[in-house]
Amino acid sequence: xxxxxxxxxxxxxxxxxxxxxxxxxxxxxxxxxxxxxxxxxxxxxxxxxxxxxxxxxxxxxxxxxxxxxxxxxxxxxxxxxxxxxxxxxxxxxxxxxxxxxxxxxxxxxxxxxxxxxxxxxxxxxxxxxxxxxxxxxxxxxxxxxxxxxxxxxxxxxxxxxxxxxxxxxxxxxxxxxxxxxxxxxxxxxxxxxxxxxxxxxxxxxxxxxxxxxxxxxxxxxxxxxxxxxxxxxxxx
Amino acid sequence: xxxxxxxxxxxxxxxxxxxxxxxxxxxxxxxxxxxxxxxxxxxxxxxxxxxxxxxxxxxxxxxxxxxxxxxxxxxxxxxxxxxxxxxxxxxxxxxxxxxxxxxxxxxxxxxxxxxxxxxxxxxxxxxxxxxxxxxxxxxxxxxxxxxxxxxxxxxxxxxxxxxxxxxxxxxxxxxxxxxxxxxxxxxxxxxxxxxxxxxxxxxxxxxxxxxxxxxxxxxxxxxxxxxxxxxxxxxx
DNA sequence: GTTGCGTAAATTGTGTACAAAAATCGGTAA
DNA sequence: TTACCGATTTTTGTACACAATTTACGCAAC
Numbered sequence: 061x062x063x064x065x066x067x068x069x070x071x072x073x074x075x076x077x078x079x080x081x082x083x084x085x086x087x088x089x090x091x092x093x094x095x096x097x098x099x100x101x102x103x104x105x106x107x108x109x110x111x112x113x114x115x116x117x118x119x120x121x122x123x124x125x126x127x128x129x130x131x132x133x134x135x136x137x138x139x140x141x142x143x144x145x146x147x148x149x150x151x152x153x154x155x156x157x158x159x160x161x162x163x164x165x166x167x168x169x170x171x172x173x174x175x176x177x178x179x180x181x182x183x184x185x186x187x188x189x190x191x192x193x194x195x196x197x198x199x200x201x202x203x204x205x206x207x208x209x210x211x212x213x214x215x216x217x218x219x220x221x222x223x224x225x226x227x228x229x230x231x232x233x234x235x236x237x238x239x240x241x242x243x244x245x246x247x248x249x250x251x252x253x254x255x256x257x258x259x260x261x262x263x264x265x266x267x268x269x270x271x272x273x274x275x276x277x278x279x280x281x282x283x284x285x286x287x288x289x290x291x292x293x294x295x296x
Numbered sequence: 297x298x299x300x301x302x303x304x305x306x307x308x309x310x311x312x313x314x315x316x317x318x319x320x321x322x323x324x325x326x327x328x329x330x331x332x333x334x335x336x337x338x339x340x341x342x343x344x345x346x347x348x349x350x351x352x353x354x355x356x357x358x359x360x361x362x363x364x365x366x367x368x369x370x371x372x373x374x375x376x377x378x379x380x381x382x383x384x385x386x387x388x389x390x391x392x393x394x395x396x397x398x399x400x401x402x403x404x405x406x407x408x409x410x411x412x413x414x415x416x417x418x419x420x421x422x423x424x425x426x427x428x429x430x431x432x433x434x435x436x437x438x439x440x441x442x443x444x445x446x447x448x449x450x451x452x453x454x455x456x457x458x459x460x461x462x463x464x465x466x467x468x469x470x471x472x473x474x475x476x477x478x479x480x481x482x483x484x485x486x487x488x489x490x491x492x493x494x495x496x497x498x499x500x501x502x503x504x505x506x507x508x509x510x511x512x513x514x515x516x517x518x519x520x521x522x523x524x525x526x527x528x529x530x531x532x
Numbered sequence: 533g534t535t536g537c538g539t540a541a542a543t544t545g546t547g548t549a550c551a552a553a554a555a556t557c558g559g560t561a562a
Numbered sequence: 563t564t565a566c567c568g569a570t571t572t573t574t575g576t577a578c579a580c581a582a583t584t585t586a587c588g589c590a591a592c
Contacts, residue, residue, distance in 0.1 A: 061553085063356050063575060089544070099577045105344060112348030120299050121544060121583050136444040143383045147376070208372040212448065297583080299545060325574070335547045357553050357574060
């Protein structure tokens, strides 16, 4: 049996990340409680948890609002994320992958390569590539063997979303949907370098490539956002 | 007016960090409420906040306990902290300090040097050096201009404490109290290198020195802890 | 029209009662 | 003794009522 607080927290998190509420918009406890068919108690607990995760802002006696990130903050987060993922890549390379992990790693890389190098490149291919991209980074983080690091990285990713004129897009995990095909090719080249470095146990190289890889993604997104100044950028 | 939840959270945080509760020990809501002269409501909010900060563990329907870190977890956290502080040092070097910041930076370094190189080295000197050490790192972090990074680093520091046979010692910020004088000298040499690199705008060097500096501290602490296997190590 | 103020309404903070789950304890049987 | 089971006690989860604070609104003065 899961508590109401847990399920409300999960539902509310998904709603916020999905862009159900406008950034900067206030979250009324009573309204949420009625919508979720629970009392204010679990709602308040959920709001507190999401505030701690960085999804919401909070002012005592004032309530919670969906966090609104400035462009600067988004860039800062990407800088940290690039460094942390770089660390994960280095650790993965130094520790080395298990045989099973190495096998899955190669398979993921191969499928991504086939997609990017293939003839057709539609929504389905982009979606699949995005999933594999997340899996690829996840495999490296897992191979680092550092749970605190994994949590820290997850913190920088679970969340950013852009809500703009009704269009809702994840910033971190799904940002790639904004890129043109050349950017995918470039990204995949980084992945190939990364795979090479990690499998060859070259820690410093893996770290450098990963850091640059993530920072490039951050720059691309920063540029996109800067072009749409009215963009409502929410959440870290 | 500050809410009860806020003050209870602060008091409870200080109590946990101060080692008032044994790691792994359960925190009874009713007992805390009576001790703090409030109802369970603000106590529960405070417990949730401290859980989110990583000071407590939580199991639904089971309650909160003071977090107990394994030696591995402590090492993992130090690895992340070393990387993040390295990033801060690089950013500070690349951005450069303002004139005022540079002045304070030099003063901090000079006073630390005078202390370490001086004739007397008692508790007062160690205490003062510890304060200056925290200020020194804080100045670099502030100069990085990245608030998210500052929070991430604070997360890795605010907390670790070691409770062992009645002796309560902070692990992160005050760990130096365990060192012998040679270790202080070595640490101060790192600081001098760091200061040189940052003032000379040598980002890569500053990053490398800082990373090694923090990792060394982590290794020293890890060794100390390993020697006292029964040590109850709490909190990240 | 704008500003300031005071009251009313709405919203959040806290206490408390009760429900639900877990921990404890005692007793029984192997 | 030990293991298991069940009732009791304890502790946590939730709902709700009320207090405290903030916000909204209307009115008056400038």
